[in-house]
Amino acid sequence: MLTLRDIRRSFGSTTAVDGLSLQVQAGEVFGLLGPNGAGKSTTIAIATGLLRPDAGSVDLLGLGSPADAEVRRHLGLAPQEIALYGELTARENLRFLADLYGLADARSRVEGLLAMVELDARADDRTEGFSGGMKRRLNLAAALVHGPRLVMLDEPTAGVDPQSRNRILELVRTLAAGGTTVLYTTHYMEEAAKLCDRVGIIDHGRMLDVGTVPELLARHGGTAGEASDLESAFLALTGRSLRE
Amino acid sequence: MRSVLAIARKDLRLMFRDKGDVFFTFVFPVLLAMLFGFVFRGAATGGSRIAVALVVESDSRIAAGLAEDLAGDASLDVRRVTTREEATDGVRDGTFTAAIILPQSMQAGADRLFSGGSIPIEAIIDPVRRAEAGLIQGKLNELAFRQFPKLLADDAQSKRMFQSMREAIAASKDMGAAQKLAAGALIATAESFVKSMPGGDAGSKPAAGGAGAAWSPVQVRMQELPPRTGVPRSSFDVSVPQGMVWGIAGCVGAFAASVVTERSRGTLVRLRLAPITRAHLLAGKGLACFVTALLVELLLIVLAVTLVGTRVAQPGMLALACVLSAFAFAGLAMLIAGFCRTEAEANGAGRGALLLLALIGGGTIPLFFMPPILQTLSYASPFRWAVIAIEGPLWRDVAPAAQVTPLVVLAGLGFGGFAAGSRLGAFRDAR
Numbered sequence: 104m105l106t107l108r109d110i111r112r113s114f115g116s117t118t119a120v121d122g123l124s125l126q127v128q129a130g131e132v133f134g135l136l137g138p139n140g141a142g143k144s145t146t147i148a149i150a151t152g153l154l155r156p157d158a159g160s161v162d163l164l165g166l167g168s169p170a171d172a173e174v175r176r177h178l179g180l181a182p183q184e185i186a187l188y189g190e191l192t193a194r195e196n197l198r199f200l201a202d203l204y205g206l207a208d209a210r211s212r213v214e215g216l217l218a219m220v221e222l223d224a225r226a227d228d229r230t231e232g233f234s235g236g237m238k239r240r241l242n243l244a245a246a247l248v249h250g251p252r253l254v255m256l257d258e259p260t261a262g263v264d265p266q267s268r269n270r271i272l273e274l275v276r277t278l279a280a281g282g283t284t285v286l287y288t289t290h291y292m293e294e295a296a297k298l299c300d301r302v303g304i305i306d307h308g309r310m311l312d313v314g315t316v317p318e319l320l321a322r323h324g325g326t327a328g329e330a331s332d333l334e335s336a337f338l339a340l341t342g343r344s345l346r347e
Numbered sequence: 348m349r350s351v352l353a354i355a356r357k358d359l360r361l362m363f364r365d366k367g368d369v370f371f372t373f374v375f376p377v378l379l380a381m382l383f384g385f386v387f388r389g390a391a392t393g394g395s396r397i398a399v400a401l402v403v404e405s406d407s408r409i410a411a412g413l414a415e416d417l418a419g420d421a422s423l424d425v426r427r428v429t430t431r432e433e434a435t436d437g438v439r440d441g442t443f444t445a446a447i448i449l450p451q452s453m454q455a456g457a458d459r460l461f462s463g464g465s466i467p468i469e470a471i472i473d474p475v476r477r478a479e480a481g482l483i484q485g486k487l488n489e490l491a492f493r494q495f496p497k498l499l500a501d502d503a504q505s506k507r508m509f510q511s512m513r514e515a516i517a518a519s520k521d522m523g524a525a526q527k528l529a530a531g532a533l534i535a536t537a538e539s540f541v542k543s544m545p546g547g548d549a550g551s552k553p554a555a556g557g558a559g560a561a562w563s564p565v566q567v568r569m570q571e572l573p574p575r576t577g578v579p580r581s582s583f584d585v586s587v588p589q590g591m592v593w594g595i596a597g598c599v600g601a602f603a604a605s606v607v608t609e610r611s612r613g614t615l616v617r618l619r620l621a622p623i624t625r626a627h628l629l630a631g632k633g634l635a636c637f638v639t640a641l642l643v644e645l646l647l648i649v650l651a652v653t654l655v656g657t658r659v660a661q662p663g664m665l666a667l668a669c670v671l672s673a674f675a676f677a678g679l680a681m682l683i684a685g686f687c688r689t690e691a692e693a694n695g696a697g698r699g700a701l702l703l704l705a706l707i708g709g710g711t712i713p714l715f716f717m718p719p720i721l722q723t724l725s726y727a728s729p730f731r732w733a734v735i736a737i738e739g740p741l742w743r744d745v746a747p748a749a750q751v752t753p754l755v756v757l758a759g760l761g762f763g764g765f766a767a768g769s770r771l772g773a774f775r776d777a778r
Contacts, residue, residue: 205349
């Protein structure tokens with residue numbers, strides 16, 4: 104589905120991504136974990152075609168680089184920062200994106216998504232008045248409006264209440280069950296343990312290990328099925344020193 | 348194309364939901380155009396009193412009384428002139444709002460007041476001063492009514508009036524002998540009553556809803572001058588293009604910042620991920636700016652025509668000038684958008700540059716009032732070309748050949764702005 108081969112990217116003298124390779128399989132939920140500054144966001148930006156790598160290649164669905172508009176059409180992104188027009192209503196935000204993608208069934212698609220993220224009752228309210236959780240849900244819906252085959256969710260549960268967080272996790276499971284491939288970054292180890300089919304842990308721009316949660320725990324000393332053990336494995340791989 | 352329209356529609360929605368942008372794009376220019384128009388008009392006519400030229404051709408007592416009352420009216424600034432031509436010229440060049448002529452036929456009209464006649468008064472107005480025309484007409488009726496007690500108190504005048512009535516009755520073919528006799532008796536009674544009256548009360552007014560309301564013994568004939576060409580017909584002819592300059596400046600400022608605003612709010616990521624090109628983004632934002640600039644121009648023209656009586660000399664050419672100036676400034680907006688990498692740059696340097704260009708381009712001081720050095724500098728301002736292109740068909744009524752240069756410059760600015768903007772940083776990031 105998505106293949107990154109030996110990706111390198113520097114910003115001045117800082118190397119953000121250093122020879123990272125990654126393969127995400129169709130239909131899986133792939134968790135990308137790493138401490139702050141590990142290179143997750145740069146990897147996502149390169150994977151979406153928003154940023155050109157200094158070296159290496161990206162292939163989506165065997166169609167080529169997402170720098171190509173037609174390839175990019177199969178990709179959805181819910182960025183870490185809420186990317187919505189606050190002066191527009193929830194419905195207008197989604198409708199704009201549907202029109203931008205030239206969807207023939209824009210109206211029904213928008214209504215379906217509003218219901219899916221449980222914002223149909225607030226569809227005609229401006230999003231600037233929404234709570235953090237509502238904005239996160241709409242941000243996710245905006246990534247799905249064109250029905251992408253691969254959706255990248257960059258910390259989609261950051262700063263939301265438990266109810267919204269639970270709803271977002273349910274949505275991710277629903278997406279995966281429907282055949283959508285998900286690349287998911289998070290700081291919450293228990294989320295990754297519950298949600299992801301495979302997890303990749305990166306630090307200093309390099310992929311440290313990739314595998315299922317039990318595989319990672321087996322390799323790095325944790326006990327399968329316990330969220331705290333994934334955190335132990337994460338710390339074993341990335342170290343305990345503070346990054347900020 | 349659908350994605351271009353989607354971007355334009357979205358940007359228009361965002362623009363119209365931003366109170367600041369709406370104020371500076373639509374409200375402020377209208378206020379400015381009206382304010383400048385009224386200020387300049389006030390200066391031309393000597394303040395809030397209506398400047399009126401008065402020509403007294405009649406040597407009748409009623410004409411003298413009316414002239415005296417007009418001169419004493421607090422709302423009028425009456426200046427006596429000797430000929431109709433002089434008065435007409437004064438209205439034409441804007442010295443006077445109107446000319447009032449008390450013609451020689453006033454006496455004859457007064458004599459036949461109760462036998463089918465009326466007192467004629469003439470007024471000449473500039474078509475762009477229709478708002479004041481109604482006021483002047485009302486004032487003339489009011490002051491003319493005030494003359495009636497004087498008229499009836501004047502023995503010679505009332506004798507002539509009653510004699511005229513008797514002659515009219517005698518000549519009537521519709522009245523029988525008995526009716527003529529009765530009418531003659533009625534006139535004799537009325538004449539006795541008038542003779543028994545004390546001296547006239549010049550300050551009295553007809554009772555509201557009385558005989559004067561149903562009967563019109565005063566005939567005020569309002570005559571509009573033919574529209575002038577080549578000179579501003581009113582101060583609004585000058586202030587409306589100025590308002591347009593500021594409206595367009597507000598519009599450009601709003602849309603020039605829109606790309607960096609997309610970046611700061613994170614939505615540029617969504618636009619960059621969508622299957623659109625840099626050209627689509629540029630066209631969508633440019634279209635929204637173009638539509639807004641056109642709306643500003645249309646709003647000001649409609650208000651000028653409906654509220655202050657502006658007459659458009661060449662409507663077709665004005666439409667073309669508006670379209671090309673909107674296109675030019677949409678291009679300029681995209682150029683500034685391409686330059687600016689942050690909201691601070693767009694709102695500071697971008698709007699500052701626009702302000703300067705608007706000032707030297709005729710936004711505050713009309714181009715023809717500028718000293719030579721500023722007039723030369725103004726060639727560098729796109730606003731100058733927009734003002735010239737709009738004034739030409741609005742009131743200058745210039746030949747089509749004279750419109751070519753400003754229109755070509757505006758078209759060039761538009762194409763140049765779009766082409767250069769698309770190659771600059773902000774849009775280059777957008778693929």
